[in-house]
Amino acid sequence: MGVGRRMKKQGPPPQLDESKISSIRKRKAGEFDDSRRGKKRKASGEIKVPTPANPAYNHTANSGLKHATQEKFANGLGKAQKGRKGGKGMRMADAVMSGALQDEDEISDDDAADFLGGVGEKNSTDDDVADLFKGDEKEDAGLLSGEEDGMSEDGVGLGDDFLGSGSSVYDSDPQQEKTRFSEDEDESDAEEKLTAANIAGLSRRLEEEQEEDAAEAQLELEEAALQTNIEGDRPNILDDEDEDAGPASRLAPDLQLLRSRITDTIRVLDNFSKLSEPGRSRAEYTAQFLKDVCLYYGYSSYLAEKLFNLFTPREAFAFFEANESARPVVIRTNTLRTHRRELAQSLINKGVTLEPVGKWSKVGLQVFESQVPLGATPEYLAGQYIMMAASSFLPVMALAPQEHERVLDMAAAPGGKTTYIAALMKNTGSIFANDNNKDRTKALIGNIHRLGVKNTIVCNHDAREFPRVIGGFDRVLLDAPCSGTGVVAKDPSVKTNKTEKDFIQLPHLQKQLLLCAIDSVDHTSKTGGYIVYSTCSVSVEENEQVVQYALKKRPNVKLVETGLTFGVDGFVSYMGKQFDPKIKTTKRFYPHTYNVDGFFVSKFKKTAASPNISAKDGVAESARNGGTLEIADKMPIATEDVEAESPFGGFDDSEDDRYMEKARRNRLRRKGIDPKAVNVKKQANGGQKAVNGEVGMNGSGAVKGKAAGMDGIKAGNQKYSKGSGVRVKAATTRIK
Numbered sequence: 001m002g003v004g005r006r007m008k009k010q011g012p013p014p015q016l017d018e019s020k021i022s023s024i025r026k027r028k029a030g031e032f033d034d035s036r037r038g039k040k041r042k043a044s045g046e047i048k049v050p051t052p053a054n055p056a057y058n059h060t061a062n063s064g065l066k067h068a069t070q071e072k073f074a075n076g077l078g079k080a081q082k083g084r085k086g087g088k089g090m091r092m093a094d095a096v097m098s099g100a101l102q103d104e105d106e107i108s109d110d111d112a113a114d115f116l117g118g119v120g121e122k123n124s125t126d127d128d129v130a131d132l133f134k135g136d137e138k139e140d141a142g143l144l145s146g147e148e149d150g151m152s153e154d155g156v157g158l159g160d161d162f163l164g165s166g167s168s169v170y171d172s173d174p175q176q177e178k179t180r181f182s183e184d185e186d187e188s189d190a191e192e193k194l195t196a197a198n199i200a201g202l203s204r205r206l207e208e209e210q211e212e213d214a215a216e217a218q219l220e221l222e223e224a225a226l227q228t229n230i231e232g233d234r235p236n237i238l239d240d241e242d243e244d245a246g247p248a249s250r251l252a253p254d255l256q257l258l259r260s261r262i263t264d265t266i267r268v269l270d271n272f273s274k275l276s277e278p279g280r281s282r283a284e285y286t287a288q289f290l291k292d293v294c295l296y297y298g299y300s301s302y303l304a305e306k307l308f309n310l311f312t313p314r315e316a317f318a319f320f321e322a323n324e325s326a327r328p329v330v331i332r333t334n335t336l337r338t339h340r341r342e343l344a345q346s347l348i349n350k351g352v353t354l355e356p357v358g359k360w361s362k363v364g365l366q367v368f369e370s371q372v373p374l375g376a377t378p379e380y381l382a383g384q385y386i387m388m389a390a391s392s393f394l395p396v397m398a399l400a401p402q403e404h405e406r407v408l409d410m411a412a413a414p415g416g417k418t419t420y421i422a423a424l425m426k427n428t429g430s431i432f433a434n435d436n437n438k439d440r441t442k443a444l445i446g447n448i449h450r451l452g453v454k455n456t457i458v459c460n461h462d463a464r465e466f467p468r469v470i471g472g473f474d475r476v477l478l479d480a481p482c483s484g485t486g487v488v489a490k491d492p493s494v495k496t497n498k499t500e501k502d503f504i505q506l507p508h509l510q511k512q513l514l515l516c517a518i519d520s521v522d523h524t525s526k527t528g529g530y531i532v533y534s535t536c537s538v539s540v541e542e543n544e545q546v547v548q549y550a551l552k553k554r555p556n557v558k559l560v561e562t563g564l565t566f567g568v569d570g571f572v573s574y575m576g577k578q579f580d581p582k583i584k585t586t587k588r589f590y591p592h593t594y595n596v597d598g599f600f601v602s603k604f605k606k607t608a609a610s611p612n613i614s615a616k617d618g619v620a621e622s623a624r625n626g627g628t629l630e631i632a633d634k635m636p637i638a639t640e641d642v643e644a645e646s647p648f649g650g651f652d653d654s655e656d657d658r659y660m661e662k663a664r665r666n667r668l669r670r671k672g673i674d675p676k677a678v679n680v681k682k683q684a685n686g687g688q689k690a691v692n693g694e695v696g697m698n699g700s701g702a703v704k705g706k707a708a709g710m711d712g713i714k715a716g717n718q719k720y721s722k723g724s725g726v727r728v729k730a731a732t733t734r735i736k
């Protein structure tokens with residue numbers, strides 16, 4: 001996961017509530033979600049792209065060029081932007097955040113400090129907003145209106161089609177169902193009270209939105225004035241190339257012109273035959289677009305191209321734009337401690353403006369504004385909620401853990417998902433929450449305690465040691481370490497610090513982890529037998545390709561529906577490569593379509609024991625109750641024929657081996673162990689293999705794991721922490 005630590009003020013988020021997109025107009029893939037600007041478009045007679053925030057204005061360290069021009073920009077476009085950034089949005093101040101920061105790495109320090117502190121100004125009357133909520137149709141106007149949510153005015157019924165259609169982007173129907181605080185509740189008095197209590201905050205939001213609209217209109221006017229090409233003309237885009245050669249190339253780029261050229265290029269790519277200049281190829285325009293994207297948004301050319309390849313040019317632009325603004329702040333009600341309605345009421349009483357995150361979640365609350373530090377409220381300290389990104393709900397919802405099951409969360413820290421799993425299991429059964437980063441397990445343990453989770457054991461292994469450590473789980477969640485290309489808004493460093501190597505090494509690790517996840521599941525489980533694999537990356541290498549690999553290596557699993565009611569289908573073909581058609585069941589989430597972090601979720605059902613790959617490759621006994629012996633494939637993942645040819649999937653095993661060996665040595669050194677000594681020991685042990693040099697190092701049975709049993713959990717006769725060299729005993733008893 002990308003560990004983002006940047007925060008911008010949170011604007012009113014338009015698109016988290018699925019109920020608000022219950023009826024949609026299906027748009028052409030790649031078409032912009034710019035219905036919000038319908039009025040303005042009509043006025044200007046020109047297709048405009050959304051400008052959630054002016055990227056140039058927001059850019060930070062990644063773009064020196066932008067810094068260079070920022071002052072200039074602030075004098076021009078900045079004027080318009082100022083109204084929006086300096087407005088009365090969420091007032092965030094220095095806040096008590098020690099707790100909040102542990103919630104999820106997805107909440108940035110700055111976010112938190114910004115968000116959790118200050119006091120919003122009140123300057124609108126309740127009457128204004130009361131009007132807004134008058135009558136059923138009007139109730140959600142403004143705040144919930146299709147216009148605000150990027151919904152089309154001509155929306156048609158969504159129907160079953162909602163889940164389908166790959167890369168399609170949808171507009172929503174403005175006619176909304178009333179937002180509810182839980183599935184079974186009526187449109188009750190209580191909700192009206194909540195709404196009334198929210199009125200002041202909502203009113204402020206409306207004012208801010210009006211200010212924003214005015215600022216955006218101004219911005220568009222200024223942009224329009226700069227447009228050198230009117231609609232229908234062939235834009236003169238590629239002639240500027242020679243600039244590079246001269247001294248002008250050393251000057252900071254004019255960001256307004258750059259942006260204008262980006263939009264022009266998209267127009268051309270959208271309608272190439274009509275708008276391209278004679279003799280110019282599509283590749284030339286694409287290259288120009290990518291070059292401009294790198295300059296304007298600060299991406300490395302490698303990553304810009306990788307991301308561009310996922311979308312149509314127009315949608316790619318929407319994606320890059322969406323990465324310039326922060327996602328909404330969301331909290332998850334901890335149902336082990338309270339109910340969402342009660343929590344909402346207490347927070348509203350404290351000056352928090354919020355509403356249910358959407359029909360798709362019964363526990364999420366989207367926070368628009370807070371007059372108190374969210375990380376220091378009595379409710380927070382009492383563990384009634386945790387701050388977590390909306391997208392982080394999704395893998396757990398797909399996992400659908402049941403009461404009394406045994407669940408493994410393979411990469412669990414800081415625990416947003418573990419604690420959600422515990423809540424869904426109502427603190428019954430048992431959860432093994434593992435993370436190989438010891439420091440991060442501290443936050444995990446902190447969250448577990450704060451939220452009153454009592455069915456969880458925290459452990460600290462390289463997850464590739466499972467099921468050797470323990471197996472036979474009903475369900476396994478693998479929320480895998482990834483490149484974070486879905487969370488660029490939180491961690492803009494991803495724009496420049498991800499290289500080709502990352503997209504080789506990470507998928508390699510992810511593939512190994514996924515096989516171990518599969519091997520750790522009990523296929524005979526009466527209630528489960530499921531594995532969920534998720535990442536906060538949008539790259540195909542880390543998602544569909546990992547899934548494809550697992551399907552190939554483990555014929556004993558099949559993909560099943562995630563049960564998630566939104567998201568676009570995973571790729572079944574990509575850049576000439578065909579994947580298993582069932583990969584359509586996987587789900588992708590993008591910032592520009594659902595206003596959530598970029599995310600990928602897939603769900604497998606295990607149907608039989610894993611193949612006995614090779615006894616020498618591992619001694620992973622995951623059997624419980626005298627069940628089957630499963631062997632984890634611990635060999636470096638072999639490059640397969642198909643992958644060797646693949647432009648995006650192959651990897652060089654020998655190179656990977658070198659990296660992994662180096663990492664192993666470093667890990668041992670950090671622990672004060674001489675790697676050479678371990679090698680000697682290994683040899684002395686004959687055929688016995690130490691897992692990453694961490695097992696059986698001094699004969700003390702040192703399986704690395706350390707279990708922090710939570711209150712009330714019974715370790716029973718688990719032999720979990722009693723490894724003895726390679727003779728690690730498998731768990732034979734379920735904690736139930």
Ligand SMILES: C[S@@+](CC[C@H](N)C(=O)[O-])C[C@H]1O[C@@H](n2cnc3c(N)ncnc32)[C@H](O)[C@@H]1O
Nearest residue numbers: 001411412413414415416417436437463479481
């Ligand atoms: C995406 S984050 C997990 C977030 C977590 N699921 C949550 O919801 O709070 C990925 C985690 O994987 C951990 N990790 C990385 N490599 C690992 C490995 N080989 N074994 C176990 N955990 C690993 C990282 O320390 C990181 O905490």
